[in-house]
Amino acid sequence: MRQIRAAIFAALFPFMACLPAMAQDVTLTSRDGDVTITGDLLGFDGEFYRVDTIYGELTVDGSGVLCEGPGCPNLNAYVAEVTLSGAPTIGHILMPALIEAFALRQGLEAARDNASDVSFAYTLSDPTNGEARGRFYLRLTNTDEGFADLLAGEADMVMSLREVTRSEAIRGREAGLGDLRDTRRSRVLALDALVPLVSAGNPVTTITTPQLAQVLAGEITDWVQLGGADAPIAVHLHDSTTGLGQSTERRMLQGGATAFVDGTIRHLDGAALSQAVSQDPFALGIGSRSEKGLTFELALTGECGFAMQATRRAVKTEDYPLTAPMFLYLPARRLPKLVREFLAFTREPAAQLVIRRAGFVDQLPEEIAINDQGDRFANAVLRAGQEVTLGDLQRMTQILSPLKRLTTTFRFEPGSARLDAQSRSNVDGLARALESGFYDGRQLVFVGFSDGEGPAGANRKIALRRAKAVRDAVLHSAETAQLDRLKIETEAFGEAMPMACDDSEWGRRANRRVEIWMR
Incomplete structure (x- = not known):
């Protein structure tokens, strides 16, 4: 099934021929002719060749060798390419905003090519001659699929709404991606938060954290127990296959929920969840701060009287307890220079302003x-x-x-x-x-x-x-x-x-x- 999906994706983007899946024979010879390396070209980042040889995978400085064979790249027309796969929450708005801002910073033109609702690419070109300098391919599914693509060699980065699991880290190490749990293999791109949501017509404005856990566990089933109308509570959550769904379940179990009530309504994306909650006066959903839509956020309180809401500053300081970091996971291999420059840009103040304007919480x-x-x-x-x-x-x-x-x-x-x-x-x-x-x-x-x-x-x-x-x-x-x-x-x-x-x-x-x- 994965091979079929890879073929379909390659058909959508025929210019992806230089990805590792298309490795070809090359011979690298030192300029003095004394050293020769032969193998399959796994990648070229504009500066270094990555070659699978009889001695294992080797990384060779391109300035010191000559390349011969069908897999050799055109050094005069090199285009940096990178594929990102994973959470639509990151890929729909945040990543395009950052790519376009990065292109502006570099003096490049960014053109978007939509292959489908879940696959698109940005080409960054020199405005003086129209030559492409880089391409960013984005595939929007969910966090699980993002890690699966990385492990299968179909992606270079994962857009994730949760931390890598132990089994994913083990398989990543076995696949030669390095230790994905190492802090150098991931970075927090932006911040979001999980928030309890109700419709605008619901009279309840606050909920204690123990009460929220009891609602999710099915121990509180009627709004009258929370000071609302005498009506059953309809619980809405993200689907357990999504990163936010998995993060929600982990956080709720840590907060005291022993299980999740039967009949919980699951959603594949935040927009669907917030829309469903906004239309049901008796719904209570756990959604993301960035995708509240027309819903109303309940303040989290406790018996001592504190009230907490997911304000930008409260999320940034983690004073609000249900923060949800948004990750990029990267393998332990050298990425093209333009891509490395993009990653460095995401930490700059200008990028942090882009993150804030996109509706997420920055880290400045x-x-x-x-x-x-x-x-x-x-x-x-x-x-x-x-x-x-x-x-x-x-x-x-x-x-x-x-x-x-x-x-x-x-x-x-x-x-x-x-x-x-x-x-x-x-x-x-x-x-x-x-x-x-x-x-x-x-x-x-x-x-x-x-x-x-x-x-x-x-x-x-x-x-x-x-x-x-x-x-x-x-x-x-x-x-x-x-x-x-x-x-x-x-x-x-x-x-x-x-x-x-x-x-x-x-x-x-x-x-x-x-x-x-x-x-």
């Missing part, structure tokens, strides 16, 4: 002054545990008041000391900023916080260990940073400033964090 760090942080200090006084003293609160206020909070925040996987995916991306981003000298002359404080479970003294010690661990991870990654040009400190206040209620795992996870404060 922002500094938030105390006066712009809402009621954080008032909540610290009202919601801090009984073991947090007035002296603790005064000390925290005295230290943090002169500083600004950076939106770059670090949180941990449930039941683990390992940073979550968004936070691992934040380590890399902060390290690159330190290496560039962006924060030279500044004071950076890594501040640890905890949930309220357990003694306050022990929580402060745990929070301080986490702050030091995050600091060490950032400094380890910032290999070329001149650290004598800035001041780096660590602090911890434990449970003194909760962001959410501790009555669910989601709330406790939101409270276990390391923030960056600076001046």
